[in-house]
Amino acid sequence: MGVLGLRRVLGALVVMFASAAPAVPAAAHPHVWIVFETTVLYEKGAFVGLRHKWTFDEFYAATAIEGLDKNKDGKYDREELAELAKVNVDGLKDFAYFTFPALAGRELKLGEAQDYWLEYVDEKLSLLFTVPFAQPVLAEAKGLTFSIHDPAFFIAFELAKKDPIKLSQGAPKGCKVGIGKPPEDAAATDALQKQLGAFATMSSRTIAVSCSGP
8 A cells, every 4th residue: 555545544544533532522523433343252261352343434435445456356355455454453553442341440451453354345344353351351250341432432433233242152151241331421421412412322332241150
């Protein structure tokens, strides 16, 4: 990808967000829309990270993939999108991948994104990547939560309509996920709701992971 292409991609997502981040939230409004699906990864008795699939809005997608069909076959394969995937993931690192896990109210640190790629299917551009927890969280631990949002409301994240949050294969049968918002954020969210409408609701969702029984 040339310099102009790189500037285009960064302008479409990372740089635009960075320039908007200092703005007062009440004045912000989304410029990029993402529908997300997330799988909570379970291995050997612990939750070890999150596997994301983010599907971008058609306007961002059209801008991002312009000129990337190198073999002119009308398709965008993983190899053609590899550099764009790297640009996005590298840029998202500066914003903690817009992923905010916690255990009993205390922030959980994340490792660097892994196993990432872009796919373009049915005219939809999706970024798939894994963000590991810096330390595994035992299944019996209480209070594991996470949210996926942009605090500046520059990017609107919306749950997929079907099965947005799942547990990976092998998770104990007594484990489940619940989607809601933390009570302590309710007042602030209600105030933002009046100014930003549905965008505040999209960005206030918190997912809780809990396990019971053997």
